[in-house]
Amino acid sequence: MTITADQTAAKPAPGPLTPAPIPPAGTKRTGVLPTQGRPVERPAAAAHLTDQQVEELGDELDAIRDEVLAQRGAQDAAYVRRMIKICRALEVGGRATLLFSRFKPAFVLGTGALAVGKILDNMEIGHNVLHGQWDWMRDPDIHSTTYEWDFVAPARGWQHTHNDLHHTWTNVIGKDRDVGYNILRVSEDQPWKLRDLGNPFVNLLLAPLFEWGIASYDLEWDMVAAGFKSKEAFKKDLNAFKKKAITQVLKDYIALPLAGAVLSGSGRRALIGTLSANAIRNVWAHSVIFCGHFPDGAEFFSEEMIDGETRGDWYIRQMLGSANLSGSRIFHTMTGNLSHQIEHHCFPDLPSNRYIEVAPKVRALCDKYGLNYNTGPLPKQLASTWKKICRLALPNELPWQRGRAAATA
Template structure:
C-alpha cells in the first residue's frame, strides 16, 4: 500500500505511469458523460425504488420489534433479532448513507432529503456529512488528509512509521468494528485530535459533543429501555435487551466489513498530499478509481451493502442514485480496461480476508511477515521483540534490515 508517488522510487510498478496528461483528461471526459447520462434519466422509477426500500425497512423493523415482545421464546428471539439486524443494516447502508449523500435530493421530497434525514446511528447526520461527504470524498486515500484511512487508530501505509503500539492494531480494528457506530461518532468529533490539542473546553467542540451525547441517549433509550420495557408483560425484558444489542453489533460488524472491503484490501492505492496540489478533474477521477475496491455478488448483497459493493462507482459519482451503480458498473469497468487500469473487484469473503491481512501485515514492521516462515519463526520473533522493546535507533536499524531482506526475497 505504498503511496503511488513512491512506487517508481522503490522499483515497484506504478499503475498510471503509462497514462499521459491527455489520457487522464480524456478519461475524465468519458466519466463525465456516464454521470450525465444517469442525471438525464433519473425519474419516477428511481423515486419509487427508494420509497419502496424505506417502506420495507420500516415494516421490517416494526414487525421485528413486535415479534421480540415475545422473545422469551427462542424462535421468536431468533426471528426478531434477524429481522431487526437486517432493518438496521438497511437503515444505515442503502437508506441513510445514500440519502445523506444527497442522492435523492433531486426528488424535492422534504421527507427524503439530505438536509432533513436522521438515521439510526450514534453519529448525528450533520457531523457525519462533514467528515464523510466533504472530507473523505474530497481527499480519498490521501495519507494525512483522508482520516477514513484507519480512522486515526491504525497504521495504513508502509511509509507511516511503525511503533510498538502498532502491534495492537488488529485488536483496535476488531473493537472498532464491534462498536463501529460509536467509533464513527468519535471520529466525526475528531475526538483524538481535540484531546491531543487540549481543546475539549472550546464552545464549538462542546456544542458538537452535546449533539453526539443527545443522539446516543435517544438511541440507547429506544433500544435498551423503551423496547425492553414493553416486553416485561411477556417476561421478555432481558431477551429483548439482548436482541437489540445483538442487532446493533451485527449492523456494526457488517457496515465495518463493507467499509474495509471498499477502502483497504490489497490492490487499493494510497496517495501523498503533494499529489493533489493543482489536481485536475481527470486526476481526481483517477484517484477515485485506484483508491477503491468493489465487492462482487448478488443483487441482495448490493442492496445490503447500500450498493457500496460498487465502491468504485460510488467514489466516482457519490451523488448518483445508488440503484444506478449496477447499471453503470460495466461502463466504468470498460474504461478501466481501455486505459489499462486494474478494476479491483472480488467476492466479499476474499475482500474481507484481504483487508484483514493488510491490517495484520501493517501492524508488524515492514518486511517482517514477508520474511518469516516456520523455520525462522523463533529468530523472527526475537527480532520483533527487540524492535518492540528497543529505542528508535534499534527499531530503525532492524527495520531497514527487514525491508532489505524482503526486497531481496521479492526479487
C-alpha cells in the same frame, strides 16, 4: 470531493495552470477542478497516461454521470420509497416480535428482522440519503439536510467527516482522516508506531462497536488537540452526540426491553435481541466499508499527487483508491450498493440503485486506459483486508531485516 452537475458542466479555457496550495488537513476543497493540466506527480499506476488521455477519461466519466442524471426519475423514486417501506416494516416487525422473545422462535425472528432493517436503514437508505442522492425529489423525509438515521453518530457530524473530507481527500495520507480512522495502520505509508502492534485487536473490537467508533471519530478529538478545531465547535458536536446517544439508548435498550418485560416477561431477551441486532449491523457495515477501502490493491496517495490535480486525475484517484465486492443484486442492496465502492467514489451523489448499471461502463474505461479495477467476492476481499491489518501491526522492515540488509550492502 463530490463533483456536482454545475462543476462538471464548467470547463475553464485552456492555458497554463498554477497549482493551488494544498489546504490544511480537515479542510473541504472548494471550486471547480480544471479539466486540463497535470498534478506535480501522478500515481505510479497512472503514470503511463498522457495529459490528453487523463482529460479524455474525465470527459467519458462525466458523460456516464450526465447520462444517469438525464434518466433519473419516477423509477428511481419508486425504488427508494420501496426500500424505505421494507426497512420500516422489518424494524417495526422485528421490535414487535422481540416483545415476545422469551419464545425462542420469536427471539431469532425478531433479532434477524431488526438487524436487516437496521442494515438497510444504515447502508442503502441513510448513507445514500445523507450523500444527497435523493435531494432531487424534494422530499423532506429523505433530504440530506433533514434526514437523521438509526445510527448513534449524528448525521450532520458524519456528513462533515465523510462527505466533505473523506470524499475530497480520498486515501491521501495526511489529509484523509478516514485512513485508519486515527486508530489503525492500514498503509505502509503511515509511519509505524508501537501502538500499531494492537492493530488486529483494535479492529476486532471496532467491528461490533462500529457505530460508537464512528461517532467518537466524528467529534475530531485530534483536530481539537492540534488546534484545527475550536473548543466551542467541539462542545457543540459533543452535545449533539450526547443527545443522539441518549435517544438511541432509550429506544433500543430501555423502552423495548421494558415493554417486553411488561407484556410477556421478555425484557432480558428483548435487550439481548436489540444488542445483537446492532452488533450484526455494525459488523456488516464495518466489513463492507473496510473491504471498499483497505484490501490489497487499494492505493494510497501523497499530497504531491493532488497538487495541481485535474478532474480526470481526481477520478483516477477515486478508482485506484477504492475496491468493489462482487455478488447478487440482493447482496448489493444489503451493502447499500457500497459493494460498488469505485462507482460510489466517482459518483457519490448518483442514486445508489444506478451503480449496478454504471459499473460495467466504469470497468470498461479502466480496461481501456490500463487502470486496475479492484473487485472480488466478500470472503476474498475481507480476508485480504484482515491480512493487511495484521501485517501492518509490524513495521515495514523488522530490525533483523534492516541489519541483514546493512550487512549485505
